[in-house]
Amino acid sequence: MTQNSSPLVNRRSLLKAAALTPLAGMALTSCSTKSSTGAPANSTVTVTSYGGSYNDQFTQTILDPFAKQSGIKPTLLANTSLAALKAQVQSGDVQWDLVEITAPEYEAAVKEDLLEKFDYDIISDKGLPGYAKAEYGIKYLSFLFVMAWDETVITNGQAPADWSQFFDQNRYDTKRSIYNQLSDSSVLEAALMADGVPFDQIYPLDVDRALRVLAATPGKDRLLYHAANQEPIQQLTSREVSLSTSFNNRINAARADGAKLNFSPQNAVLAGDYFVVPKGAKNKEAAFKLMNFMSNDAEAGAAFDKVTNLTLANTPALSKLPQEIADTLPTSPKLADKILVRDDKWWAENLKATEQKFKLWQAS
Structure with missing residues (x-):
């Protein structure tokens, strides 16, 4: 879900992701x-x-x-x-x-x-x-799948302008966290955008090419994974990583609770x-x-x-x-001209095979 940096109305403190009313x-x-x-x-x-x-x-x-x-x-x-x-x-x-x-x-x-x-x-x-x-x-x-950062480590002026900068290890010598649940994640689309693929050529996804990009920049040993939407907030605020994929609403909620995090809608994926x-x-x-x-x-x-x-x-x-x-x-x-619209039909037809390939790549 898209989490923007605009100062929106109050949110109850809930970085402790277990509380309910x-x-x-x-x-x-x-x-x-x-x-x-x-x-x-x-x-x-x-x-x-x-x-x-x-x-x-x-x-x-x-x-x-x-x-x-x-x-x-x-x-x-x-x-x-x-x-x-x-x-x-x-x-x-x-x-x-x-x-x-x-x-x-x-x-x-x-x-x-x-x-x-x-x-x-x-x-x-x-x-x-x-x-x-x-x-x-x-x-x-x-919602928007976005690139997010820790403002105490990467200032907004130094923040990534696109996915190629997000994954560039020479630009940011830090680990990144990416969402590994492909039914809800657009990390493969992000990797292809980082490799210069324009919006109108992202689908059908070249999964092998996307995985090669992730393996090379920043490299598999520089990637952490999260499987729940709260995790990147915890990883960023604990300084475990300085860059992460996330959703715009999660970053906005964290900012409202005082976290020094931010994100960009540039090259975000609408889903x-x-x-x-x-x-x-x-x-x-x-x-x-x-x-x-x-x-x-x-x-x-x-x-x-x-x-x-x-x-x-x-x-x-x-x-x-x-x-x-x-x-x-x-x-x-x-x-409209800054974001990629996710192709739900492609994912519905290819989700299982793509998940299997991604898991094998992670384990290899």
Whole structure:
């Protein structure tokens, strides 16, 4: 998700990526997959996402107002994954009602018949931009995959202007951290941009060429990996690395909490996540009501956009935003010529093979 450097509204302190508000109803742990039991159907809704500051922001701006308006009690979990969703559906023990997954994972879940069709009698599509509405989900969120740095080591005047500078070991004699979850990461695209490939020639990805770039600049021994969105913030603030890939909203949240970090939207990669309902979800009607709220409530949507600097698929919210904030959102026309739009179709068709090749390369 795109984390920009503009000074956006308050975020609660949450570099300690485990805290949730009382609404969440339970602690965020890596094994947390079950919702609270015993409640009447559709009086609750269990939502699972990525945790950390993002979950905290989502709770404040979306889930709390939805609970107040609807009387439906949300429970928010972390550590979302397509694998866990699939396991629940196949076992018949579905504990989640609304699940955040990446765009390639959405395509895979549709092919494997793991999802409920979205009920657009409950969800009004009036607030949805055209790209967001799908049969089995809503592409509700747009974000930027960016290059980030520790301002105490690399000043903004010395910061990388593009991916070739980001990976240049002669320019920055430091380790870099890169996101190794390819369903959500654009590190291969970044490597190709570093090698001079223009936006309109990035796809289809030349995976072997991208890996050669990573091996040569900065070299495999100079790369660290992170597998969760909170990790690069921890690695940067602890001085373990001075440069890292990240998402724009994560860097903004860290800056709001006082961290001396920054990022650039230059050569960022625009991508998005879907919310889906697993087949057999116990509270799918409540999940659809939450999606309707997220897609059409202008005040909640604007609050989310302000605090995260992400673009929610909620057109009415855009009219509530100050222009200086609207101009920094991932979908702003002012960023159009600076960023690469991720090819979800290519990734959906090639994710498994590319992940396997990347893991073999890491291990070799």
